[in-house]
Amino acid sequence: MSSVKKVTLKSSDGEIFEVEETVAMESQTIKGLIEDDCADNAIPLPNVTGHILSLVIQYCKEHTSSSDSNSSKSNEKLKAWDTQFINVDLNVLFDLIMAANYLNVKGLLDLTCQTVADMIKEKTPEQIRAMFNIVNDFTPEEEEEVRRENAWAFEISLKNNNVVDTFEVEESMAKELQTIKNMIEDNYTDSVIPLHNVTSDILELVIEDCKKHVEAAESESEPSYSLASKLIDDPLKA
């Protein structure tokens, strides 16, 4: 029985891992070091913590054994394992992406990137920012370009999304609300104005209040706008 060749990996926080060479070579980076004969002592990995490294090793172990011709692991089972494996919190996911990139483990990088893509799908910019802790850092020029080109696109997603409560209101009344007045004057919208962080019941109260402030006489030719309420933010609000 030939002895299995092992390599030693050392994480940024000093943890030592002894790993079979075949498993370690799932990482193209480590593979290169081994082939260049630089792997006699422990391989230091200053960019990867012990916790993350142990996860990466787990992944590599699972995926090495499955390419073994003796293994009975089907693609389906492996996919299920991957799904379970990648069910981690966002910080770990971020670190895994970094590690997979640094260590050049293609399968893991594909898996983690796909996971992030699935989380981004069908989310608004504000939801994405909240989830990924991103600050809106557009320059005023960029913001202008973005607002000009993309505001309409956000509305499409609004219309196609879950049911919204729409309120038909007269223009003069809607203008009581300074925010909406600005939007109307900027030709912001076609006919549906999405409202930021306003639920239906609150909006109803606000509209009632505005009605009291508007003069009784209203011309018939006034355009009316629908106010769509939902818990979705202005795409450009930080």
Added chain:
Amino acid sequence: MRNQGSSDRSWNNMDYNILVKIFMTLNFMDIISSVSLVCSSWRSACCDPALWTKLDLSTLSPDSNDVLSKKYTLSNDESGILTKILKSALNLSRGNVTCLVFNYFISINDEHLVCASERSPNLKRLILPLNWHQLTESGIQQSFKMWEALESLTVPSVIAPFKIMEAIGSYCKSFSELKLQCFFNLNFAVPLTKNVPKLKVLSLRGTMVHNQAMIFILDNFKHLEVLNMCHCQMKEVYQYEVGFTLYREIDPPIIEKSSRLKKFLTCQRDTCNMCKWRPYNERVLDWAEFELKCWREDEVSSLAHGPENC
């Protein structure tokens, strides 16, 4: 598979290449309406050419067979949305789109085509929708003038695209691949050979084809290399009589002349899955089936355009 809570890592500083990798699996609507609005670095990654080689508007079709998100639907141009989508997507693409696929069921007019052409100067491949008949000659001229690099065109609809081929003849000197679904007769074939004499690849799959037009094509397209006549319905018109015959087997003279081609694709009616259930003299594919069976697929791989290829 829901990852809980939010993160305190700096996702906006993530490596540019990784951001591009993540965005590549997203539908372009997610990119133009959401992802590109998040922050400056993400927007920058959204402009990477790798994301924009192909702009496939057919993913907006409610009838689409695509696996991609069915969240967005666009069966007709509601309040100018198509123009807005074209502008946004093509502006983000920074002129890098090389393949543009229109939604099969949509109608386009001059505004759409010109808007697209102004923003895609590197376009090599164009797949038009079923209804392009609102295009005027001037709109067509203006658009194809911008598409000097155009190599491949797919035109659905039973109406022959005379004006389009004229414009291509004038402006698109690299043009070499054409896929048609109109009735292919001499009336169209003759000017076609004048407009695009260097044509290399022609697919007429599933269409009705005038046998004399085929002979003319084979005699006059000197550079023709690939011809697809799978599932075609042949038509012979009697010269001095009012009448015609429809048949399926391709005439021997055509077969003989096609022997010089690199690839001549035909099917055997009795064994072909698409043809064998049809009554003998009936057009192989009726209208409604075109979208699924003809428009996306093609035995010539460069003319197929499923989501996985371009």
